[in-house]
Amino acid sequence: xxxxxxxxxxxxxxxxxxxxxxxxxxxxxxxxxxxxxxxxxxxxxxxxxxxxxxxxxxxxxxxxxxxxxxxxxxxxxxxxxxxxxxxxxxxxxxxxxxxxxxxxxxxxxxxxxxxxxxxxxxxxxxxxxxxxxxxxxxxxxxxxxxxxxxxxxxxxxxxxxxxxxxxxxxxxxxxxxxxxxxxxxxxxxxxxxxxxxxxxxxxxxxxxxxxxxxxxxxxxxxxxxxxxxxxxxxxxxxxxxxxxxxxxxxxxxxxxxxxxxxxxxxxxxxxxxxxxxxxxxxxxxxxxxxxxxxxxxxxxxxxxxxxxxxxxxxxxxxxxxxxxxxxxxxxxxxxxxxxxxxxxxxxxxxxxxxxxxxxxxxxxxxxxxxxxxxxxxxxxxxxxxxxxxxxxxxxxxxxxxxxxxxxxxxxxxxxxxxxxxxxxxxxxxxxxxxxxxxxxxxxxxxxxxxxxxxxxxxxxxxxxxxxxxxxxxxxxxxxxxxxxxxxxxxxxxxxxxxxxxxxxxxxxxxxxxxxxxxxxxxxxxxxxxxxxxxxxxxxxxxxxxxxxxxxxxxxxxxxxxxxxxxxxxxxxxxxxxxxxxxxxxxxxxxxxxxxxxxxxxxxxxxxxxxxxxxxxxxxxxxxxxxxxxxxxxxxxxxxxxxxxxxxxxxxxxxxxxxxxxxxxxxxxxxxxxxxxxxxxxxxxxxxxxxxxxxxxxxxxxxxxxxxxxxxxxxxxxxxxxxxxxxxxxxxxxxxxxxxxxxxxxxxxxxxxxxxxxxxxxxxxxxxxxxxxxxxxxxxxx
Amino acid sequence: xxxxxxxxxxxxxxxxxxxxxxxxxxxxxxxxxxxxxxxxxxxxxxxxxxxxxxxxxxxxxxxxxxxxxxxxxxxxxxxxxxxxxxxxxxxxxxxxxxxxxxxxxxxxxxxxxxxxxxxxxxxxxxxxxxxxxxxxxxxxxxxxxxxxxxxxxx
Numbered sequence: 051x052x053x054x055x056x057x058x059x060x061x062x063x064x065x066x067x068x069x070x071x072x073x074x075x076x077x078x079x080x081x082x083x084x085x086x087x088x089x090x091x092x093x094x095x096x097x098x099x100x101x102x103x104x105x106x107x108x109x110x111x112x113x114x115x116x117x118x119x120x121x122x123x124x125x126x127x128x129x130x131x132x133x134x135x136x137x138x139x140x141x142x143x144x145x146x147x148x149x150x151x152x153x154x155x156x157x158x159x160x161x162x163x164x165x166x167x168x169x170x171x172x173x174x175x176x177x178x179x180x181x182x183x184x185x186x187x188x189x190x191x192x193x194x195x196x197x198x199x200x201x202x203x204x205x206x207x208x209x210x211x212x213x214x215x216x217x218x219x220x221x222x223x224x225x226x227x228x229x230x231x232x233x234x235x236x237x238x239x240x241x242x243x244x245x246x247x248x249x250x251x252x253x254x255x256x257x258x259x260x261x262x263x264x265x266x267x268x269x270x271x272x273x274x275x276x277x278x279x280x281x282x283x284x285x286x287x288x289x290x291x292x293x294x295x296x297x298x299x300x301x302x303x304x305x306x307x308x309x310x311x312x313x314x315x316x317x318x319x320x321x322x323x324x325x326x327x328x329x330x331x332x333x334x335x336x337x338x339x340x341x342x343x344x345x346x347x348x349x350x351x352x353x354x355x356x357x358x359x360x361x362x363x364x365x366x367x368x369x370x371x372x373x374x375x376x377x378x379x380x381x382x383x384x385x386x387x388x389x390x391x392x393x394x395x396x397x398x399x400x401x402x403x404x405x406x407x408x409x410x411x412x413x414x415x416x417x418x419x420x421x422x423x424x425x426x427x428x429x430x431x432x433x434x435x436x437x438x439x440x441x442x443x444x445x446x447x448x449x450x451x452x453x454x455x456x457x458x459x460x461x462x463x464x465x466x467x468x469x470x471x472x473x474x475x476x477x478x479x480x481x482x483x484x485x486x487x488x489x490x491x492x493x494x495x496x497x498x499x500x501x502x503x504x505x506x507x508x509x510x511x512x513x514x515x516x517x518x519x520x521x522x523x524x525x526x527x528x529x530x531x532x533x534x535x536x537x538x539x540x541x542x543x544x545x546x547x548x549x550x551x552x553x554x555x556x557x558x559x560x561x562x563x564x565x566x567x568x569x570x571x572x573x574x575x576x577x578x579x580x581x582x583x584x585x586x587x588x589x590x591x592x593x594x595x596x597x598x599x600x601x602x603x604x605x606x607x608x609x610x611x612x613x614x615x616x617x618x619x620x621x622x623x624x625x626x627x628x629x630x631x632x633x634x635x636x637x638x639x640x641x642x643x644x645x646x647x648x649x650x651x652x653x654x655x656x657x658x659x660x661x662x663x664x665x666x667x668x669x670x671x672x673x674x675x676x677x678x679x680x681x682x683x684x685x686x687x688x689x690x691x692x693x694x695x696x697x698x699x700x701x702x703x704x705x706x707x708x709x710x711x712x713x714x715x716x717x718x719x720x721x722x723x724x725x726x727x728x729x730x731x732x733x734x735x736x737x738x739x740x741x742x743x744x745x746x747x748x749x750x751x752x753x754x755x756x757x758x759x760x761x762x763x764x765x766x767x768x769x770x771x772x773x774x775x776x777x778x779x780x781x782x783x784x785x786x787x788x789x790x791x792x793x794x795x796x797x798x799x800x801x802x803x804x805x806x807x808x809x810x811x812x813x814x815x816x817x818x819x820x821x822x823x824x825x826x827x828x829x830x831x
Numbered sequence: 832x833x834x835x836x837x838x839x840x841x842x843x844x845x846x847x848x849x850x851x852x853x854x855x856x857x858x859x860x861x862x863x864x865x866x867x868x869x870x871x872x873x874x875x876x877x878x879x880x881x882x883x884x885x886x887x888x889x890x891x892x893x894x895x896x897x898x899x900x901x902x903x904x905x906x907x908x909x910x911x912x913x914x915x916x917x918x919x920x921x922x923x924x925x926x927x928x929x930x931x932x933x934x935x936x937x938x939x940x941x942x943x944x945x946x947x948x949x950x951x952x953x954x955x956x957x958x959x960x961x962x963x964x965x966x967x968x969x970x971x972x973x974x975x976x977x978x979x980x981x982x983x984x985x
Contacts, residue, residue, distance in 0.1 A: 281929040527928065
C-alpha cells in the first residue's frame with residue numbers, strides 16, 4: 051500500500067482552506083438573484099424601482115444591462131444569463147440586486163416586481179414532441195434537443211433467433227448533486243481591465259467562455275481561478291459558470307468587486323440535475339442464454355436548456371447494452387426540452403440510468419432462460435478482443451470484467467450467501483438479499499469532443515518544483531495525484547513539489563475536469579513534462595560529466611546511469627548545472643488522447659480509447675412490515691490501471707457507493723408542475739452516516755498501455771453500479787423487481803409480501819447457484 | 832445593534848450584532864472565523880457546527896445575541912500549536928475530500944470523544960448522523976475516529 055497523502059490536508063483539517071465564500075476584500079459588495087414565480091411565461095416588464103430605493107442597494111440589473119450576449123451554452127446557446135423576454139423554468143433568474151451587504155440585497159430582492167403572462171407549462175417529456183406541443187425555444191422550431199442512435203446487426207433476425215424475449219419499461223428520477231457548498235463566486239475588474247473571477251466551479255475554462263460571452267470580452271481579458279471547491283460531482287459547470295458570469299456582470303457595471311453566494315434553496319431551485327430517463331427495453335436470448343438482440347428506446351427530460359444533454363445521452367447509447375456482447379442492437383435516445391429545471395452533467399453522465407435498467411434486465415432474462423445471475427453474465431460479458439455494440443474491438447488494454455466480478459463475488463462470499471435469500475418469504479420476520487452489478491465505462495470524453503491536456507513543470511534553482519496542469523481540483527485530490535506522479539518520474543521527494551493552482555491565464559485550455567479524466571489526461575501530461583525534463587537534464591549531464599549513459603534513472607533525489615547503476619549526481623546538482631549552462635529546467639508537457647471515431651448515422655465507431663471495468667455487490671435486509679431497508683455490507687472492485695494514490699482512490703470507491711445508495715433508495719428531486727418541492731436537505735434526502743454499511747474497496751490494477759501513467763479514471767465508475775446492485779439484492783430479498791428509481795416501499799409503507807404459493811416459481815429452482823462454476827462452458831461458447 | 836461578548840477559541844471577543852443575526856453569520860462576517868460553513872442554513876447539514884460551552888450546536892440555528900458570555904470553540908480552536916489526534920487521523924485516513932463538511936464533522940467528533948472516549952461504531956454513526964458528507968461515504972471518517980479511540984487505549 052502506498053500512502054494517504056494530499057497537499058491540501060493541513061488546510062482542510064484546520065479550517066484554513068479558503069473557499070469562494072470565504073474570500074473578503076475591500077469594497078466587496080453582494081449580489082443576489084431574483085426569480086419570478088413562473089414556470090413558462092412571457093416576461094413583460096421588470097420594475098426595479100422599489101428595490102433600487104432600498105437601503106444599501108447599488109444596482110438592479112436585468113438582461114437589458116448585459117453588454118455581450120445574453121444567451122450562452124456549451125453546445126446550444128439557449129441559456130440566458132438573465133431571462134429577457136421569456137421565462138422557461140422556475141429556476142430562471144430575471145434580475146440581480148447588488149447591495150453593500152448580502153442582507154440588504156436579499157431584502158431588496160423581494161421588492162423587484164415583474165409583470166408576466168403565463169404560458170401553458172410543458173412538464174411531461176412524453177408530450178414534448180407532440181405536434182401541438184408548445185415550443186420552449188420558438189427559434190429552434192422543435193422541442194427535440196438531440197437524438198442519437200446505434201444500429202448494429204439485424205434486430206429482426208436477432209428476434210427470430212431468440213428463444214426467450216423480455217420487455218420492460220424502466221424509469222429513473224431527476225436527482226440533485228448535493229455538493230455541500232452551494233455556488234459562490236467573486237468577480238472584480240482589475241486596473242488592467244481584466245475581469246478576474248474566483249469561484250466554486252469545476253471548469254475554469256468553460257466558466258471563462260460564459261463570462262467572456264456575457265461581457266462581450268475576448269477570452270484573454272477574463273481570468274478565472276478556481277478556489278477549493280466544496281464538491282461538484284459534475285454539478286458545478288453551467289450553473290456555477292452562470293453564477294460567475296452574473297458576478298462578473300455586476301462587477302463590470304459597478305466597477306466594484308462583487309460576491310454572489312447562493313443559498314441552498316436557490317441552488318436546488320436553479321442548478322441542473324441528473325436527467326430522468328424513461329427506457330423501454332426488449333431483449334432476446336437464444337436457447338443457450340446468449341443475448342441475440344437488444345431493442346431500446348430512451349427518452350431523457352433535458353428540462354429548459356440544452357446544457358450537455360447531447361453528450362450525456364450519447365454515453366447512454368454507447369453503453370446501452372451494459373457490459374455485454376450483443377450482435378444485434380437498435381437503440382434510439384432522444385433528449386427533449388420541457389419547462390422543468392434543466393439537466394446536465396452528473397457523476398455517471400448517462401450511465402447510471404442505463405445500468406439501473408440493463409443490470410436488472412440481464413437477470414430477468416437469464417432467469418427466463420433458467421440461468422442464474424452469475425452464469426448469464428459470464429456467458430454474455432465482454433472479454434478480451436470482444437466487439438462492443440458500437441463495433442469497437444476491445445483490444446490494446448486488459449479487459450478485466452471477469453476478473454473484477456470474480457474478485458467481488460469471492461470477497462462477499464456470494465455463492466454461499468445467495469442461499470440465504472428470502473424472496474419475500476411470508477413466514478420470515480426479516481428478508482435477506484444479496485445482489486451485484488457489473489459495468490464497463492468509456493474513459494474520458496471519447497468521441498464527445500477534443501481531448502487533450504497539458505502540464506507545466508518549472509524547477510527552481512534549489513531543486514524545488516512548481517507544477518501545474520490543466521486539471522481542476524474538485525476536492526477529489528487531483529493536485530495530489532499530479533504531485534505524486536511528478537515525484538515518481540523525477541525521482542524526488544513529493545514535498546519538494548508545490549502545486550500551483552492554475553488560472554485560465556497561466557495554462558492553455560485543457561478542457562473540463564469531467565468524465566473521470568483528471569488522472570488519465572492531466573497525469574499523462576505530467577508524465578510527458580517529466581520526460582522532457584529528464585531529456586534536458588540528461589543532455590546537461592552528458593556535457594558536464596562527459597559521459598554518455600544510454601538511460602538515466604531518477605531515484606530518491608539522485609540520477610544514475612541505469613545500465614551500470616552508477617550514481618552520476620544529485621538531482622539538485624543537475625538543476626544547478628542547468629542554470630549555469632543556460633538551460634531552463636522547465637517543461638510544457640502535453641497528452642493527446644488517442645484517436646477515437648464516431649459515425650452519427652449508424653452509431654458505430656471506436657467510442658473511447660480505453661475502458662474501466664467494475665463490479666459492486668451489496669447485502670441487505672428488509673423489514674417487510676415497515677419497508678425499512680437495512681444495508682449490511684458493500685464490496686466494489688474497479689480496474690483502475692495504476693493506483694497513483696490508493697487511499698484517495700478508495701475514497702472515490704466509498705463515496706461512489708454511498709451516492710449510488712442514495713440514488714437507489716431515496717433520492718429524487720420532487721417537483722410539481724415544474725416547481726421544485728425539494729428545496730433543502732430536509733426534503734431532499736442524501737445518505738447519512740447511519741444509512742451506510744461497512745464498505746470494502748478492491749483496487750484492481752492492469753496498467754493501461756495507452757495511458758502514460760498507466761492510470762485510468764475512477765470518479766464515475768464507482769457511482770454507476772450500486773443502484774442496480776441494490777435493486778438486484780432487493781429482488782432476492784422481497785421477490786419483487788423494482789424498475790422505478792428511487793426504489794420505494796409501496797404506499798402502505800411496507801414491501802408487499804409474496805403469496806406463499808408463488809414462492810416455488812423458479813428463482814433458480816431453490817435459490818441456490820450451481821455448484822460448479824460455468825467458466826468451462828463459456829470457453830466453449 | 833447590541834454588544835455581545837463571547838470567549839472565542841480562548842480569546843474574549845466583542846462585537847455589535849443585530850437581534851436576528853445568526854451565530855454563523857457573526858462568526859464568519861464579523862469575527863473573521865471562516866471554518867464554520869453554511870451548507871443549508873436550516874440545521875440539516877452540520878457544516879456550521881461549533882462547540883458552545885462544550886456542546887456541539889448548529890451555529891446557523893442560534894442567534895449571536897443569545898451567546899452573551901458563552902464560550903465558543905470552532906475548528907480554528909481545536910488545534911493549538913499542533914494538530915489534535917483526531918485531525919491527524921483525518922489526514923491519515925483520508926477522511927475528507929472536498930473538505931467543506933470537515934470543520935463540522937471534526938467538531939462533532941471532537942465533542943463525541945470528549946464525552947465518550949470509547950464510542951462503539953454505532954455510537955459514532957449516531958453522533959455523526961446530523962453531519963452530511965457527499966464525498967467520502969463516511970467510512971474513512973468512522974475509521975479515523977476508531978483509530979483515535981484505539982490510540983488512546985495504548
